[in-house]
Amino acid sequence: MTLNRSPVAEGLSVMIVLFDLNGTLTDTAPIGEALGAPELGEEVLDRAAHSACVDALTDVYRPFAEHIRAAVTVVARERGLDETTIDDAAERAAALPARPGADAALRRLADAGLRLAVLTNSGAESGRRTLEQAGLAEHFETIRLLGRRLPGGLRALGRERLRLVSELLGPYGRVLDSRLPSDLTRGPVAAFAAHASASPGASGGAPFAFWQAAYHRFGQWHAMGGSGALTAALVRRLEGLGGRVRCDAPVARIDAAGGRARAAVLEDGERLDADAVITAMDPKTALLELADPPLRGSAADDLRGTHRSNSVQALVHVAVEGLPPYAGARPGDWNGLQSYVDDVDALSRSFAAADARRLPAAPAAAYAFTTSALDDTLAPPGHHAVYLACPAAPFAIDEGWGSAGPRLAEDLIDQVEVRAPGFRDTIRGVHVRTPADMAAELCWPGAHPMYLDLSPDQLGGLRPTAALASHRTPIEGLYVSGAGTAPVGGISGSPGRAAARKLLADLRAPRRRR
DSSP states (O other): OOOOOOEEETTEEOOEEEEEOTTTTBOOHHHHHHTTOTTHHHHHHHHHHHHHHHHHHTTOOOOHHHHHHHHHHHHHHHTTOOTHHHHHHHHHHTTOOBOTTHHHHHHHHHHTTOEEEEEESSOHHHHHHHHHHHTOGGGOSEEEEOSSHHHHHHHHHTHHHHHHHHHHHSOHHHHHHHHOSSHHHHHHHHHHHHTTSOOTTOTTOGGGGGHHHHHHHHOOOOOTTOHHHHHHHHHHHHHHTTOOOOOSOOEEEEEOGGGBOOEEEETTSOEEEOSOEEEOSOHHIIIIIIEESOOOSHHHHHHHTOOOOSEEEEEEEEEESSOOOOTTOOTTTTSSEEEOOOOHHHHHHHHHHHHTTSOOOSSOOOEEEOGGGTOTTSSOTTOEEEEEEEEEEESSOTTOHHHHHHHHHHHHHHHHHHHSTTTGGGEEEEEEEOHHHHHHHHOOGGGOTTSSOOOGGGSGGGSSOTTTTTSBOSSBTEEEOSTTSSSOSSSOSHHHHHHHHHHHHHHHOGGGOO
8 A cells, every 4th residue: 555645635635634533543342342242343233333423413512432332231221131230341441452453554554654633422531542442542643532523513503504404305406407517427426326216306315315325335235146146145044054045936925913913824824823024025015914913003104105206217138249339338337337328407307207106207317237247247258238218217107018118228228329330239138127027926015126215215214204213013923024114225134134133132132122
């Protein structure tokens, strides 16, 4: 690694590097070890950081050690752990070691001539003490305190703070218009944001515009062998732990007699008795249709009121003899997403047509993935697979998908041909996946892969509803997981892990269940 004062923008150079302290420079594993699992240290820190941020935004200040102790207490009690572990974990949190490699990395930064400083809301003296105990203090000349000063700093932003809040709560189209100079940059970023099935004018969609920045920071990960390889790996892991996966066994109902989940009953009449049931399907379907008797009361009313739009994805899979021959292409241009969105207004028109139950006029909003450029297991030698998608296709369509599907496929292929002349000549097969296909084959209500819109009222502690965001349900022994549950949709693994933790905590401490 070579470090120097490289220009990061015209007229600017890197002179100082600011570090977060807790969990970034220090290792949280000892906190988790006191609770019986090293990985719980990260969960404790995440909870404490969230609590500290809430305090800061509401003009409240507490030393970070108090947030840590509160988070440790919650985690310990959720898992039914002995109360004595709380004191042990809190004490360890006060003297965390450095993360492996931190000392060497900081030394290299300092040797490159960069000044190093720490930002922390632990308190200046506490921060110095933490750095000294971790053996990292020698690298830092400055410690800056966040906490009491943070709310004041937010107040000092005045209208700029309000502008920031307004942008984050607003649509991503507004952010792109105000922050980027032309459609040359706005269009591709909008294509990433549209991947959430959100139009440029959808309130609360602004965070989706930052996905591209995240991809640049962390990369776009791809399971070798395609998405099916991820499923296969999960199945192998489950079977290795003694679990069993059954396919082609649709569930007809969940026996919830007496307010407790007792069994899953298959369509062929087979009954699978169980101590607990976790669903990873659409929570509306699971709790309002399959549960027998169904969920009732205010929890059911709130769930019934959750929403999903009519705009979803339609896909065209194309088998070709070569990658799209983009004019002037450079190595790496087939990596990641290739945007065919030339301007934000055209994207808005596509979403408007879909919401009106019409196929968007050509050219519809579209983008492509050519993952076979990175993974040669996805196509035979000398061939490639091109994945074309329209993020603004209607689920319910007035003309029916029988005629609309072929027209959309021609539109998307035409868009590739315009950008990569000769593409059509390389095509050896085309398979259209309409929203109607996905709804029928994958049991996705409304063909929505995330079951519910990713709107501010259905994210985090509100997904799918405030009463169900904990992954527990009013039906004892029945838990909800999957893309329609907290914290967010997509394939993150977080909902499954959270639901499993709730189940394990309840099995260990059944009296804490209610």
